[in-house]
Amino acid sequence: MKKVNLQKWLFPSLLTLVAPLGIAAQDEVTADQVVTAIEGTFGVTPGERRNHTKGVCALGEFVGSPEAASYSRSALFSGKPIPVVARFSLAGGNPKAPDTTKSARGMALEFKLPDGGVQHMTMLNTPVFGAMQPKTFLDMMIATKPDPATGKPDPEKIKEFKATHPDSLAQADFLARNNPPASFATSAYFGIHTFKFINRTNKTSLVRWRFVPQDGEKRLTDEQLKSLPANFLEYALIERTRLGPVRWNMLVSIGEPGDPENNPTLAWPENRKQIKAGTLTISSAMPQKDAACEKINYDPLVMADGIAPTNDPILLFRSPAYAISFAKRLGGM
Template identity: 70%
Template sequence: MYIKKSHLPAFSLATILSLSTLFASAAETGVTAGQVVSALEGTFGVHAGERRNHIKGSCAAGEFIGAPVARDYTRSALFSGKPLPVIARFSLAGGNPKVPDTAKSARGMALEFRLPDGKLQHMTMLNTPMFGAATPQTFFDDIVSKKPDPVTGKPDPEKIKAFRASHPDSLPQADYLDKNNPPVSWANSSYFGIHTFKFVNQANKTTLVRWRFVPQDGEKRLSDDELKSSPPNFLEQRLIDRVKQGSIRWDMILTIGAPGDPENNPTLSWPSNRKEVKIGTLTIASVTSQKGAECERINFDPLVMADGIEPTNDPILLFRSPAYAISFGKRLSGK
């Protein structure tokens, strides 16, 4: 099968070196990427040619203009000050293609930035400030706990309760989702990078950072009444209608880490008083259903990084790449 060059990974040297730890890290956790993908299939079913996670989504396209102030921290071409093409995908967590848009689960925004000379930068984010697992084992156990009971056809609440009781690293995200209703639109949500990354500037100085994209339309959540009365599928059409009124924009906000801040645990938040800098603006100018659209064919591997941005040793971040690769391979083969 022919794959466009733009859909192939373009790793920096630092990322390639980090990849050497991927499978060793997976082995240490006691769960493999293949087992996680199989668990997703066991819980949500196999939908041939589709993603195993974040299966329901919409495609979008636009541009990103990075602010030169970011070059104090990184030499990435992402922050040249020039417009860069972006392919985006908005999605709901899980492998159920019929999950209602009112589900109290995480929402995703994945971005592929098209840099000069055919290079790429991926950012794969969630609308929660933290992830729901500190290790791949916790993520695996979470998926298994949600497998539908063959009698009721629904997850067993007691199994989910037992999972949370035995996996305290899952609680911060679960608590956040419980206390915060889903957004009224993809355009009215912030999206967080979840992990800690390394920015490296021209002087080879490394700065630990986290980032998020904040909507210029403002954050708006469904009310409890709207949560009960909204139709199961409204997010895509609402985003299409919104972009007809004009482009949608998010500010990219960089948070600068300090000594002692959690570096390799995406379930732990940083103190709220950390320095923050606006380092760019994302503009979405078109939206479409994902079937047959460009984002459908992209594997939004978060370790696709260009020079100037590097991964930390976060076990979840490193584990995502081989898991995405297995799922992507199945999609390409039509499985």
């Protein structure tokens, strides 16, 4: 397929988001730099995502709660079933990454709203992210790039990265202490960032959300980490949905003054008021090739009225980075 430069005409506004949204001058990083660094670390699979390359598609619906509707006027919380196109994935750009890898797992959702609009939610199974600023993520990709001589990352570079980037440690510690989920269906997924809910009287509430599986959270045992095949997560989710619907409760924490608003590496106190905002039901799953989720760019800044972003530098940066990856995919690159 002929390679075309779709970035300039598909996403001109997204590619200029970084500078005007307050990232410090000494920390300015371009989306193209980050995507290029990801490609340098993992290589390129033409026509595929640069990050979270390995994944599986799913379909279902979401039903919001009346309590959530008192905080947000979004049609997402109308109480009516909202169709959902979901994608579950492994972090990283290796399409052949073993499913036992101690990396993050992702759940991305596109809600198809009654007025023709859409709402995206792009989440991880870690309660915090591994970078406070885009520069940290860029430096992590550079530090973990395999050494041509060994085919593996240089341990000294990783050690230096950790020593100079304390904002990377909380997520890394979580992944080190917790084995990966036994199934996509038995993992919680966190929105990572702080968002704004806006109600019908224009009252704004700071919120963080997570999706908690009704099947319960289950992790792989140490023995399973050693014995399971490289590819089991896709099959397990497909088979689980054949047995019946898989459900998650959407839980929303309501922020209080002083809670971290623009730093996804810091968790909120556990005693924050929490509401059940709705139920996600996944009714079927399928390989991603030619399925509904394959061509979706799960940009987390695609939001419906009633939900808005904060000035979190990582949240705002994800949009232009996703745009570049998406444009390359569409161009067959």
